[in-house]
Amino acid sequence: YRALIFPLLIREGKPTPFFTFVLALLFCVFNGYLQGRSLTTYATYPPGWLGDSYFIAGFLGWLIGMAINIHSDHILRNLRKPGETGYKIPRGGMFEYVSGANFFGEILEWFGFALACCTIESLAFALCTLFILGSRARQHHK
Numbered sequence: 805y806r807a808l809i810f811p812l813l814i815r816e817g818k819p820t821p822f823f824t825f826v827l828a829l830l831f832c833v834f835n836g837y838l839q840g841r842s843l844t845t846y847a848t849y850p851p852g853w854l855g856d857s858y859f860i861a862g863f864l865g866w867l868i869g870m871a872i873n874i875h876s877d878h879i880l881r882n883l884r885k886p887g888e889t890g891y892k893i894p895r896g897g898m899f900e901y902v903s904g905a906n907f908f909g910e911i912l913e914w915f916g917f918a919l920a921c922c923t924i925e926s927l928a929f930a931l932c933t934l935f936i937l938g939s940r941a942r943q944h945h946k
Contacts, residue, residue: 805870810877835929842925858919865916872898872909880906904941911937 853859875897883892898905914933918926 805874813877813881838925839929842923843921847921847923858922862916862918862920862922865919866913867916869909869912869914869916873906873913874909876906876909902941903945904937907937907941907944 850856876894876899879894879896879899883894884890894905898908902908911930911934914926914930918930
């Protein structure tokens with residue numbers, strides 16, 4: 805969603821420096837490979853794993869996190885009318901509880917994914933997401 809769909813939905817925005825784009829692309833490619841390789845080559849699950857409470861709780865966490873993320877991004881994209889500039893405080897959805905609802909949703913997504921997968925690679929990505937987006941959320945809050 806963040807890499808493919810979200811950029812296509814943005815109407816206007818600040819240009820992204822090419823170097824930042826390349827670093828983000830490399831990170832996503834490396835992480836996608838790491839997660840895919842981990843799940844297809846090294847992870848083993850007992851029969852009935854899809855009915856296990858860890859998988860179900862993780863899947864629900866991922867699903868709820870993604871819904872929060874997508875809804876929060878929708879609110880952010882529609883804050884300003886075309887041609888309008890300036891800062892606006894988002895209202896509605898999870899923004900009523902946390903100032904960085906989009907970040908919160910994405911963090912919840914990846915911790916849900918980590919719980920559903922139960923791999924060290926998925927936990928590592930969830931922690932990276934927490935530290936990177938947590939620091940961005942803190943900056944946005946200030």
